[in-house]
Each structure stands twice: as C-alpha cells, then as structure tokens.
Amino acid sequence: MKNIVVLTGAGISAESGLATFRASNGLWNNYSIYEVATPEAWNNNKQLVLDFYNFRRKELQKVKPNSAHLSLAELQNHFHVEIITQNVDNLHEQAGSKNVLHLHGLLTQAKGEFSHTPIMDIEYQDIKLGDLTPSGEQMRPHVVWFGEDVPLIEDAHEKCQKADILIIIGTSLQVYPAAGLIHAVPPSCQIFLIDPHADEIDVPHHIKLFKEKASDKVPKLIQQLLNSKQ
Ligand code: APR
Numbered sequence: 293m294k295n296i297v298v299l300t301g302a303g304i305s306a307e308s309g310l311a312t313f314r315a316s317n318g319l320w321n322n323y324s325i326y327e328v329a330t331p332e333a334w335n336n337n338k339q340l341v342l343d344f345y346n347f348r349r350k351e352l353q354k355v356k357p358n359s360a361h362l363s364l365a366e367l368q369n370h371f372h373v374e375i376i377t378q379n380v381d382n383l384h385e386q387a388g389s390k391n392v393l394h395l396h397g398l399l400t401q402a403k404g405e406f407s408h409t410p411i412m413d414i415e416y417q418d419i420k421l422g423d424l425t426p427s428g429e430q431m432r433p434h435v436v437w438f439g440e441d442v443p444l445i446e447d448a449h450e451k452c453q454k455a456d457i458l459i460i461i462g463t464s465l466q467v468y469p470a471a472g473l474i475h476a477v478p479p480s481c482q483i484f485l486i487d488p489h490a491d492e493i494d495v496p497h498h499i500k501l502f503k504e505k506a507s508d509k510v511p512k513l514i515q516q517l518l519n520s521k522q
Pocket of ligand 1: 300301302303304306307312313314315318378379396461462463464465466467486487488489490504505506507
C-alpha cells in the first residue's frame with residue numbers, strides 16, 4: 293500500500309475562517325512576531341502573549357473543518373496517511389484524522405513555562421497569569437515560538453523518508469525546519485502542491501503545482517487517489 297504524507301499549513305484552514313500568517317490580512321500583518329511569538333516576547337510581556345493565543349483559541353472555537361480536512365480524514369480510511377501540520381488548530385482532528393503530527397504545537401494544549409511539561413489539554417480555556425502547573429510553573433501555550441526547537445522534526449523527517457506521495461497544502465514554505473521536509477522524501481516520491489499562489493512559491497520543478505484553493509482541489513485529488521486504488 294502506498295505511503296502518503298500530507299504537509300499542511302495555515303492555508304488549509306483559511307476557508308474554515310482562520311487567518312493565515314503572511315497574506316495581506318494575515319496575523320503577522322496585525323501582530324509583531326517579536327511581541328507575541330518568541331521567548332523574549334514572553335519574558336517581556338506575558339499578558340500580551342497570553343492575550344494573543346487566548347484570542348486565537350477563541351477564534352478556533354468558532355470554526356469547523358472544511359472539505360479539505362474532511363477528505364484527508366477519508367483518505368486515512370484507505371491508505372497509510374501521515375498528516376504533518378504546521379498548524380496549531382485542531383481542525384484535522386475535528387475532521388476525524390488520526391495521528392496528526394503538530395510540528396508547532398496545539399492551541400488547545402498548555403505546558404510549564406520553564407520545563408515545557410506537563411503537556412495539558414485545556415480545550416478552549418484562556419490561560420491566565422497565575423495559572424500554574426502542578427509543580428508551580430506559570431502555564432504557557434504549547435506552541436513552538438520562533439527561535440525555539442521543533443521537538444517533532446525528526447519524527448516528521450522519518451515519516452517523509454518513507455513517502456511514496458507527498459501532498460503539500462496551504463503553506464508558503466517560508467518557515468524552517470518545516471519547509472525543509474520537502475527534501476526529506478525519496479527521489480521517487482510524487483509531490484503535489486495545492487495553493488492559490490502555488491506559482492509564487494519557490495519549489496523544485498518536479499513538484500506538480502495546483503493553483504487552486506484547498507476545498508476545491510483536495511477532495512478532487514483524494515478522489516483520484518481512491519479511484520487509482522480500485
Ligand atoms: N487553500 C489553500 N492554500 C491557501 C488558501 C486556500 N484557501 N488560502 C491561502 N492559502 C495559502 C497562501 O497562498 C499561502 O501560501 O496558504 C499559505 C499560507 O502561508 P503562511 O501564511 O505563510 O502560513 P504557513 O505557511 O502555514 O506558515 C508557517 O509560520 O508563522 C509561522 O508557525 C507559524 O506555522 C506557521 C508557519
């Protein structure tokens with residue numbers, strides 16, 4: 293059975309209503325990375341960082357998976373599919389996908405600010421100053437900030453090394469080490485990239501580009517893969 297790896301970014305959740313990062317109305321146009329998404333930001337102004345992620349967590353509570361998330365969940369019923377996401381939303385899980393690898397963490401989880409443990413499920417609750425872990429550390433979002441290690445990158449790399457097909461959906465491929473995963477697949481791996489701005493993304497020429505929205509193209513591509521299996 294073919295091994296399929298899917299690498300997703302903020303674009304797959306755009307049609308569900310969640311902001312991407314680098315579009316004209318993206319998060320990084322309205323917030324400074326250096327004020328809300330770095331360890332220095334946390335040391336400078338914990339409340340501002342908590343407010344940023346509490347806002348995003350509340351936005352997540354209002355939205356639902358779209359047909360792209362749902363068709364990937366269906367694909368997992370027929371192929372061995374590993375989903376690697378840069379997203380901290382839980383829309384893949386809400387759509388029914390299993391074993392989703394969150395490279396950059398999850399909005400619905402929190403951890404201690406120093407030990408990065410324990411990882412606690414908080415659903416959509418705010419994290420407030422004074423919310424402490426059992427060992428007495430201030431709780432922070434379980435999100436990988438710029439400048440921090442990406443603990444699951446080796447796992448992601450190993451999954452890509454076994455891929456027969458790699459489907460890249462809704463990422464500008466501007467953030468490493470996630471973006472480097474496209475080079476971790478075997479030379480024989482078929483690579484598809486789905487993004488309305490696919491032609492503006494700097495990728496090797498052998499990658500098949502679909503300049504389309506995720507909710508349009510992902511279900512069609514999944515159906516083609518399912519048909520090819522019959
Ligand atoms: N369908 C598919 N792709 C879309 C759609 C859509 N409906 N709408 C937008 N896109 C594409 C954009 O064209 C863009 O290429 O999604 C991509 C989103 O790119 P970014 O905003 O850079 O988001 P992403 O690539 O996920 O960012 C990676 O950067 O800020 C960090 O940790 C953060 O995980 C994030 C990482």
